[in-house]
Amino acid sequence: MSILAKLSFKDQAFKLREQTVLDATTRLLASKGFDLMTMDDVAGEAGISKPSLYKHFKSKEDLATEVMIRLLDGALEYLAALDASLSSKDRLGSLLEWALRVRLQGGLPFLPSASPQVKEMLTRSIRYVTRVYKLHKQMQALVEAAKTAGDIRTDLPTDVILYAYYSRTCDPAVDYMKYYGRYSDDQIVDYMRAIIFTGIGAADAG
Amino acid sequence: MSILAKLSFKDQAFKLREQTVLDATTRLLASKGFDLMTMDDVAGEAGISKPSLYKHFKSKEDLATEVMIRLLDGALEYLAALDASLSSKDRLGSLLEWALRVRLQGGLPFLPSASPQVKEMLTRSIRYVTRVYKLHKQMQALVEAAKTAGDIRTDLPTDVILYAYYSRTCDPAVDYMKYYGRYSDDQIVDYMRAIIFTGIGAADAG
DNA sequence: ACGACCTTTTACTAATCAGTAGCTTTTTTT
DNA sequence: AAAAAAAGCTACTGATTAGTAAAAGGTCGT
Numbered sequence: 001m002s003i004l005a006k007l008s009f010k011d012q013a014f015k016l017r018e019q020t021v022l023d024a025t026t027r028l029l030a031s032k033g034f035d036l037m038t039m040d041d042v043a044g045e046a047g048i049s050k051p052s053l054y055k056h057f058k059s060k061e062d063l064a065t066e067v068m069i070r071l072l073d074g075a076l077e078y079l080a081a082l083d084a085s086l087s088s089k090d091r092l093g094s095l096l097e098w099a100l101r102v103r104l105q106g107g108l109p110f111l112p113s114a115s116p117q118v119k120e121m122l123t124r125s126i127r128y129v130t131r132v133y134k135l136h137k138q139m140q141a142l143v144e145a146a147k148t149a150g151d152i153r154t155d156l157p158t159d160v161i162l163y164a165y166y167s168r169t170c171d172p173a174v175d176y177m178k179y180y181g182r183y184s185d186d187q188i189v190d191y192m193r194a195i196i197f198t199g200i201g202a203a204d205a206g
Numbered sequence: 207m208s209i210l211a212k213l214s215f216k217d218q219a220f221k222l223r224e225q226t227v228l229d230a231t232t233r234l235l236a237s238k239g240f241d242l243m244t245m246d247d248v249a250g251e252a253g254i255s256k257p258s259l260y261k262h263f264k265s266k267e268d269l270a271t272e273v274m275i276r277l278l279d280g281a282l283e284y285l286a287a288l289d290a291s292l293s294s295k296d297r298l299g300s301l302l303e304w305a306l307r308v309r310l311q312g313g314l315p316f317l318p319s320a321s322p323q324v325k326e327m328l329t330r331s332i333r334y335v336t337r338v339y340k341l342h343k344q345m346q347a348l349v350e351a352a353k354t355a356g357d358i359r360t361d362l363p364t365d366v367i368l369y370a371y372y373s374r375t376c377d378p379a380v381d382y383m384k385y386y387g388r389y390s391d392d393q394i395v396d397y398m399r400a401i402i403f404t405g406i407g408a409a410d411a412g
Numbered sequence: 413a414c415g416a417c418c419t420t421t422t423a424c425t426a427a428t429c430a431g432t433a434g435c436t437t438t439t440t441t442t
Numbered sequence: 443a444a445a446a447a448a449a450g451c452t453a454c455t456g457a458t459t460a461g462t463a464a465a466a467g468g469t470c471g472t
């Protein structure tokens with residue numbers, strides 16, 4: 001008996017609509033950002049009315065937070081499902097690729113926009129912070145392991161490397177490559193991987 | 207006779223207050239962002255009333271655009287004043303350092319926030335676009351020259367290198383290093399330079 | 413088929429904020 | 443020193459939007 005079988009048809013429909021709302025919100029957050037996204041926008045995009053929307057999420061902040069939580073859960077899931085034989089550096093590269101592809105397909109970057117209001121709102125959510133912490137710990141372990149394996153520079157502190165890595169997931173260079181450079185998604189992923197791991201300097205330059 | 211001598215004392219005071227307003231706006235844009243910054247905030251921070259503010263700038267968009275124009279003018283000036291003996295790569299490094307220090311001292315990043323409204327507003331301003339174009343052309347020439355000198359990788363397109371470079375000026379990693387890592391401004395500048403030019407991968411890794 | 417219950421919607425409220433009208437005070441000119 | 447002019451300020455307007463109350467519609471068991 002599946003977990004869904006316990007729910008009535010109506011409850012299943014409710015859960016389904018919740019996902020539709022989260023999808024709509026994700027698209028709107030990606031295109032307009034939190035401040036400019038209105039709850040009427042969300043309701044319209046999801047095909048329901050605003051009061052129905054409030055049956056699912058108690059506020060705009062709650063809604064946006066749930067979207068970010070779902071995104072982080074996706075990342076944690078992806079990381080857990082990675083081939084066990086992959087090196088730490090390859091895992092880092094693979095997760096970056098996943099995050100970039102999510103974004104290129106109209107999704108959101110891991111790292112929320114610079115808006116301090118959004119940042120504060122997220123840090124107030126225990127469920128969100130728990131996931132950030134869990135992901136960060138796993139990432140720390142990966143970087144340390146990659147350093148030991150000789151694949152990552154040891155002259156940069158691990159937290160600096162992680163900040164640089166996280167920032168790549170919301171790097172505006174991606175948008176510029178897509179909209180001005182007209183590069184393919186595959187090409188963009190390759191370039192970003194090159195930029196984060198080997199930089200723009202020539203290999204033999206000081 | 208200086209140019210200012212042509213202006214009455216009152217006109218001089220007017221110009222001075224304009225700079226005060228631009229400074230206040232810069233601080234507010236850096237801390238709250240465009241959407242959350244109100245014109246009452248600006249007037250309060252600048253120590254004048256809102257209608258006086260509108261004597262200087264005809265709209266909120268106009269004000270923000272002028273701030274960005276002043277920032278770009280600063281960059282163009284800095285670039286023009288650089289020691290003629292510097293290599294192209296060193297000029298790129300030096301300008302990045304300048305941009306990062308401006309930001310670390312409460313200023314704005316070159317690249318405006320991801321908000322599409324802000325982006326569209328800026329592209330409507332001919333004065334802004336002219337400066338972006340001028341700076342971009344100079345940067346292109348620098349990257350090409352650095353490639354020829356063997357200081358920058360030739361396997362990445364010049365525009366990709368430039369997008370990566372511009373993105374560093376608004377990189378959230380800077381904020382993380384400052385607020386969580388507690389690194390000094392000098393240290394942050396060094397790390398960012400390392401990250402953009404040589405990447406996070408070990409030198410001998412594939 | 414009927415009535416109780418639950419869901420969705422239309423239409424509102426309160427708050428916020430960009431931009432302005434008209435009065436007051438200060439400065440300039442004669 | 444008085445009239446004229448200009449700058450600033452207080453107090454407003456209209457538009458937008460998060461969140462809600464109450465009506466309208468649908469669904470279920472009996």
